[in-house]
Each structure stands twice: as C-alpha cells, then as structure tokens.
Amino acid sequence: MEIYPCIVTYEPLYPNEMIREVIGKELVREGIPNYDYELMSIEDLELLLSWAQYETPFDFLRSKREIVEWKTKSIRHVIGIKMKEKGIKDLRNPLLDKVFNKFWRDIVPESLKEAE
Numbered sequence: 001m002e003i004y005p006c007i008v009t010y011e012p013l014y015p016n017e018m019i020r021e022v023i024g025k026e027l028v029r030e031g032i033p034n035y036d037y038e039l040m041s042i043e044d045l046e047l048l049l050s051w052a053q054y055e056t057p058f059d060f061l062r063s064k065r066e067i068v069e070w071k072t073k074s075i076r077h078v079i080g081i082k083m084k085e086k087g088i089k090d091l092r093n094p095l096l097d098k099v100f101n102k103f104w105r106d107i108v109p110e111s112l113k114e115a116e
Contacts, residue, residue, distance in 0.1 A: 004061040005037040012041040016072050038064070044075040050093035051079050054086065 013019050015038075024034040038061055040048070048057050055063075060078075064070045070078050083091060 002058070002062070004058065004065075005035045006045075006061075007037050007039050008045055009039070009041050012043065012074065012076075013039060014072075014074055015039040020072075036065075038075070040075045046093065046096060047079055047091070048075055050091045050096070051082070054082075054088070 007023065019039070023037075023039065027034045048060060051057075051060060060075075064073075064075070064078055079091070083089075
C-alpha cells in the first residue's frame, strides 16, 4: 500500500525548503515522524479534486514525487503545468460548483429576506 501523507493548511504555504524545514521541526517536536509529505492549502486540495477527472489524486501525488523539480512546487503550479501540457483552459469541479450554486440559490436569499 502506498501512502502519501499530506499537510493541509488554511492559507497557502509554499513548499520551499525553509518552510519544509520549519514544519519538519514541528512534527518532530510533537512526536510525529518527519515523513516525506505533501504541503497544500485548502484551495490546492480543492484544485486536486477538480483535477481528479484527468488523473486520480494518488497518481498525481505519485508523479509529483517522481519529478525532483516538482518537490518544492505547489500543487497549483504542477496542475498548471499539466493543464498546459494537455491544452486544458479551464478546470471545474462539478461537486464544488453544485455546493456553491446551492449556497447562492438557497442560503443567501433566505438571509436577505430575514434582514428585511
């Protein structure tokens, strides 16, 4: 079984060597082995799930690990490279779009009615 540990942050932290070193020290301080991990923001995770229509997240993470130059690049950057290679202009996530549209259609109008 292959496991790809991921650390997901609220805000983007670019996976450069300095950030990875700081996170590694924190993991060790907390008693967590400093595994090789993927650093991504919530936005990167959403983008990775959108990319799943072209490549599973596991295959994506595997290929990202295999290319040394991609190690310190964000998921967003690598997906941008892959989109360009495949000639993909726009990347949408139907599930997230559905949730977002429901929010605007159902929740916001109700809030506006209550405010009146």
